Amino acid sequence: MPDAFGIMDSPAVFRNRQIDKQTLFILATMCYIIYKTKNVVIIKGDQTMTITKELNGTELKIAVEGRLDTMTAPELEAELNQNLGNAESLTLDFSKLEYISSAGLRVLLSAHKIMSSKGGMKVTHVNEIVSEVFEVTGFADILTIE
Numbered sequence: 001m002p003d004a005f006g007i008m009d010s011p012a013v014f015r016n017r018q019i020d021k022q023t024l025f026i027l028a029t030m031c032y033i034i035y036k037t038k039n040v041v042i043i044k045g046d047q048t049m050t051i052t053k054e055l056n057g058t059e060l061k062i063a064v065e066g067r068l069d070t071m072t073a074p075e076l077e078a079e080l081n082q083n084l085g086n087a088e089s090l091t092l093d094f095s096k097l098e099y100i101s102s103a104g105l106r107v108l109l110s111a112h113k114i115m116s117s118k119g120g121m122k123v124t125h126v127n128e129i130v131s132e133v134f135e136v137t138g139f140a141d142i143l144t145i146e
Helices: 021-037 073-086 102-116 128-137
Strands: 012-014 017-019 039-044 047-056 059-068 089-100 121-124
Touching: 047 073, 059 073, 059 102, 073 102, 089 102, 089 128, 102 121
Parallel strands: 059 089, 089 121
Antiparallel strands: 012 017, 039 047, 047 059
């Protein structure tokens, strides 16, 4: 449990505000769960995106949940940049992706360029809304979509 970190007995201060034990426990629990599941949760304003990554040998699988837009795209880009060096193939699971903006498309294009010289990249489980964005922008002709 998060209390094993020994943080519950010491006063916590964040940005000059004391944090009560219940809030601290919730934050520690979230960090522990994220660490154990290798998920990255990005919360910016009212925008939320969860990135789940799995590297199996040289095959990188990334599932994206939520909104991939101007606020969250830099986080996906950072995750990809950190992990693409070790990957020969990339699979992006968009089964829980609700929305993608031009900023998200730019991240996909960058990843596609990198992976085209390796084993390739594919996008799976694309919903109707995201699929329509891919069609209108011409990404359906560029990306391998399954």
